[in-house]
Amino acid sequence: MTTSHAVLACALALTACGGTTPQQQVTPPAQQQTARGIDYTPPAGGAWKLLRNPASTTTRLVLDLVGPAGVNTRGVGFNLKAPAGLKFAAFENGLPINDTGVYQLHAASGDQGDPIAITGGVKPGNMLTVGIFQKDRAQGAKDSGAALCQIALVFDPGANLAPGTVLPLTVTKAKVIPEDIGAVDDDPYFLDKKLNLADIQLAVGTVVVN
Numbered sequence: 001m002t003t004s005h006a007v008l009a010c011a012l013a014l015t016a017c018g019g020t021t022p023q024q025q026v027t028p029p030a031q032q033q034t035a036r037g038i039d040y041t042p043p044a045g046g047a048w049k050l051l052r053n054p055a056s057t058t059t060r061l062v063l064d065l066v067g068p069a070g071v072n073t074r075g076v077g078f079n080l081k082a083p084a085g086l087k088f089a090a091f092e093n094g095l096p097i098n099d100t101g102v103y104q105l106h107a108a109s110g111d112q113g114d115p116i117a118i119t120g121g122v123k124p125g126n127m128l129t130v131g132i133f134q135k136d137r138a139q140g141a142k143d144s145g146a147a148l149c150q151i152a153l154v155f156d157p158g159a160n161l162a163p164g165t166v167l168p169l170t171v172t173k174a175k176v177i178p179e180d181i182g183a184v185d186d187d188p189y190f191l192d193k194k195l196n197l198a199d200i201q202l203a204v205g206t207v208v209v210n
Contacts, residue, residue, distance in 0.1 A: 009012040012152050035209040038155045039085070047071075047204025048174065053150060060089060060151045061207065064100070067176075069145025074181060075103060075117070075133030076148055078174035078202055081126060085167050085209060088128045089152040096120045097130040104139040105132070118149075121154040132172075133177060141179035153207070167207040174202035 017204075037058030043049045053062035065076065072206035082088065091098040097120035099105060120130035132140065132149045161167075175197035 004110070035155075035157065035161050035165070037210055038153075038167070039210050040205050042205040043203035044054050046201065048144075048200045049203040050151075050169075050205065052205070053147070053149075054073075058210075059155045061155075063151050063153070064147035065149050065151070065202075066147055069143060071144045072141035072179040073144050074141050074177040074179065075131065076144075076174070076176045076200075077129075077131030077133075077197070079172040080128045080130075080204070081170045081172055082128070082153060083126070083167050085156050085161045085165070086153045086169075086207065087120050087125070087156050089154045089188055090127070091150070091152065096122060096128055096151060097131075097132060098152075099132060100147045100149055102146050102148050102186025103134040103141050104136045104142075106135060108136045108138050120151075127172070132177070144176075154207075161209045163210050165209040167209065169204045169207060171202045171204055174200045176200050 002067065007116040012013075022119055038061055040052045040056070040060075040061050042051050042061075047068040047117050053064050056062045060157055065078075067073065067076070088096045089097050093099075097118060099116075105118055107114050107155040117135040118127065118131070122128055128151065130149070178198050179195060
């Protein structure tokens with residue numbers, strides 16, 4: 001038997017005996033990664049906006065409310081709604097809003113025991129409502145181009161979100177006390193007539209799970 005005949009005979013013998021061929025290895029599907037935190041991209045524009053504070057971490061996002069430079073105001077308040085995956089956090093003052101020292105929150109008397117004009121709370125539906133206002137009418141209105149106050153959001157791993165998930169923040173209302181309201185020389189009659197806060201458009205960035 002020639003060599004070629006021998007090789008052919010061996011091949012036929014393997015086929016007849018149920019010889020096996022190499023099987024393709026199947027790689028098990030990769031398990032979905034567990035999200036560990038959040039990242040924030042600031043808004044592209046807007047006169048009033050929420051900007052990331054350097055004190056933020058991968059799990060706690062601190063946002064500064066910053067207004068337009070050169071525009072003087074005496075206070076600001078807004079409502080912000082967040083989806084599952086985010087929770088509003090409190091600061092050392094026990095409130096979900098932190099004073100940055102721009103507005104004068106105490107009365108003219110200087111009594112540090114009097115209630116200060118800052119408030120905040122979280123309503124059902126994960127809706128944050130906060131406000132910070134100048135209490136002393138003898139003080140002039142303040143330039144809004146600085147961080148006027150802060151809020152904080154923390155990542156909730158219990159939501160079981162996949163990395164890359166976008167968590168939209170929605171501002172439902174935002175208002176300011178303009179410069180011409182509350183000055184110490186305001187005539188009481190005209191003060192009552194113009195005690196209406198002015199609407200503003202508050203721009204918010206994008207939160208992404210990572």
